[in-house]
Amino acid sequence: MKQTAVTPVVLGLLALGPRSGYDIKTVVDRSTRFFWAASYGQIYPELKRLEEEGLVEGEDRPSGGRSRRVYRLTPAGHQALVDWLLGSTVTIELRDESLLRLFFADALPHEQALQLLEGRKRGHQEYLEVLRAIQALPGEPDPTYVDLVLRWGIDFNEWGARWCEEQLERLRTRKAA
C-alpha cells in the first residue's frame, strides 16, 4: 500500500467518523496542523486514491444543489490505520526561523542578540495563549490521547519560554563576569 504524508491523517480522522474532504481540512486546521498540516491539494486526490484501494468508501450526499461526498473507513482502512499506528517509521522535521536567527546571532551586537531571545520567549507565550484558548473551549472533553497531544503543545511552550528566560539570565550574568 502506497503511503503519502496525508494518508495517516485522512485515515485517522475518518476513524473518528464519516466526513467530507472539506470537513477533514477543517478539522486538520483546528487540530493536527500544529504538528501535521494538510492541504486541499493533497486531501482530495488522496481520498480518491484511498477509495480506489478500498480503504475508504465514498457516498454522494448532496444537500440541494451543493454537492457533498462523505467518506467512511472500510475494515481494510481501519487495519491500515492500526498498521501505521504500530509501525516504526519516524518522521520529524522542524523548520524554526527563530532558532536559525539565534544560530547566526553572533553576527549581531550583544544587546541585539539578546533581543532575539526575548522575541523567541514572546513567541512561545503567544502560542501558549492560543493553545490554552483551545483547551478552554466548551464542549465535551477530548478523548484521552487527543487531549494528551494538546497538553504536549502547552507544556512544550511553557518549557520553551522558561528556557529562553534561563538563557537570558545566563548570558547576561556571564557577560557581566
Added chain:
Amino acid sequence: MKQTAVTPVVLGLLALGPRSGYDIKTVVDRSTRFFWAASYGQIYPELKRLEEEGLVEGEDRPSGGRSRRVYRLTPAGHQALVDWLLGSTVTIELRDESLLRLFFADALPHEQALQLLEGRKRGHQEYLEVLRAIQALPGEPDPTYVDLVLRWGIDFNEWGARWCEEQLERLRTRKAA
C-alpha cells in the same frame, strides 16, 4: 529583495567565511539541518540568484581539473543578513509523526497506546545521544549562539523524554484508579 527559504541560511553561512555550494550543503547537514534543512536543488540556484542581486560574489577557484566556485558575502549581502536577523517574520513548522500517532492512539488498546509513548521517549533519548556526540566533538569551542542552539536541542530532548515519562506515570495510575 526576494526571499526564499534558503536565503538566510546561505547568507548566514557565507558571513562565517567564503564557501562553495558544496561546502554550504555540508555545513548545513552537520548543523542547521535539525531545524532548517536545505538541498542542492535550492542552494545552487540560490547562489546564482544572490550573485545577480549583488549580495554575494563568486570566484572560480578550480583545483586542478576540478571546478570550484567560492562565494563571499558583499557589504550589501551582509546588510541583507542583518536586516533578516532583526526582522520579525516567524516561521515555525513542525512535522512530527510520533505526535500524530499519539493523537490517534485512542483507536488502540490501552497497553499499545502506552507503548507509543515509550517509543517516543526512546526517540528523544536517541536524538540526545547524537547531539551530545556533536557537543563532545574535539576542536575549538563554537561561537556563543551556535553553542546556544545546540544546547537548545539537548535541553529540548531531555525535556521531551522526561515529559513522556511523566505522562506514562499519569496514565498508568489514572487507569488503575
Added chain:
DNA sequence: GACAGACATATCGTAGTGATATATCGTCAC
C-alpha cells in the same frame, strides 16, 4: 432581496525534495 460568510470541490503555478548523473581528486592496498 442582497450581501457576507460558511460549505464544498477542484485546480494550478510555484517551489522543494531526494536521488542521481558526471567528473575529478586523494589515498590506501596490493
Added chain:
DNA sequence: GTGACGATATATCACTACGATATGTCTGTC
C-alpha cells in the same frame, strides 16, 4: 603503479507538496 573507493564539486530532473484561488451553492440576517 594501478585499481578501487570515497570525498569533492556542480548540475539536473522527476516527483511531490503547498498555498492560493476559482467556482458555485447554501444559510442567516439586516
